Amino acid sequence: MVELLILILFVISGAATGWMGVHLLPQELLAAGTDVELVRWGLTSGGAVIGLVAGLVFRRLRLQLMRQVRTMPTDLLVSRAVGLILGLLVANLLLAPVLLLPLAGSSALVKPLAAVISNVFFGVLGYNLAEVHGRTLLRLFNPTSTEALLVADGVLTPATAKILDTSVIIDGRIRGMLACGLLEGQVIVAETVIDEMQKLADSTNLEKRAKGRRGLKLLTELRESYGRRLVINTTRYDGAGTDDRLLQLTEDTGGTLVTADFNLSQVAQVKDLKVMNLSELVIALRPEVQPGDELKLKIVREGKEESQGVGYLEDGTMVVVDDARTLIGSRHPVVVTGALQTPTGRMVFARLDEGTSAKTAKSGKPSRSGKGKSSKPNNPNERDTAGPR
Incomplete structure (x- = not known):
């Protein structure tokens, strides 16, 4: 019943926007001899269709959001909500000068368009930042906590997020490191890494297929074992390959790249990024x-x-x-x-x-x-x- 009511409200809103939007059309389009009523009904029908499509999209997003909220920890839910609110606040502060501009005629469409784009962009940006740095964000609202005081005194160093490369997931040793507590903080798996392992799992080469399936199985087990610690980053970066996108993700989040690829670790060090090479770690942990x-x-x-x-x-x-x-x-x-x-x-x-x-x-x-x-x-x-x- 609630979902049907939401669809009806979207359709009515779209139709009303089309009905009243005829006055915003340029006067050149409403020249003498133009049937204004026909144009009005056309805009109303188009607005109703757009409202129906928007309602269906909103319904799907609402179901996904409710599914995530039921299984999401409270601190992560609060941090994401705060990040979204801060993003919208910044968007509206930056949008205020644009809304005060005296625009007339067709130029007035710039204001609602800028409002929609800025709110979506900064809202998503605040949500993603809170997803990666949620604990730090919550620490700002509770600076008197014991953890915040230890961080301020330099006694406790905040754990950086660990970004996993495809090589360490396929290798399998990452599970033992997490179980022993050698890796602290959130564990981030980029969408490009999952895509690469899926390609390997669908490969006709038996060896590559086995590696891809082993990596996907390990990710499923880590998700079941560690829950909220494992974060899937859905940000799409432009790059020539997985390595370039991982380097951009590491730079944006300020995390530590965990890899077993010697060349990738060298490139990360050249770019002054934090990197943990498993091969070097194994050598360092060997008894003297x-x-x-x-x-x-x-x-x-x-x-x-x-x-x-x-x-x-x-x-x-x-x-x-x-x-x-x-x-x-x-x-x-x-x-x-x-x-x-x-x-x-x-x-x-x-x-x-x-x-x-x-x-x-x-x-x-x-x-x-x-x-x-x-x-x-x-x-x-x-x-x-x-x-x-």
């Missing part, structure tokens, strides 16, 4: 291994040089052990002798402890110094795959 540390390591394969063996730490760091080539498949204590940081990760060098080295020497196994028995393979048909020293 100092020369002289003793480890219990399993030798899993041969090294590049003769007599070297290779093992791995729990975090995946590769450890190259001297004189351990013949100990593949067994676990032995080793002593760290050094470490090397590379662009792709870290490499640790180690040697067998003195007890294991003595046992190896007594058994006649090969050593790096060349002492001991011959290092020829037992099977003469085997080929030595070790590289040059």
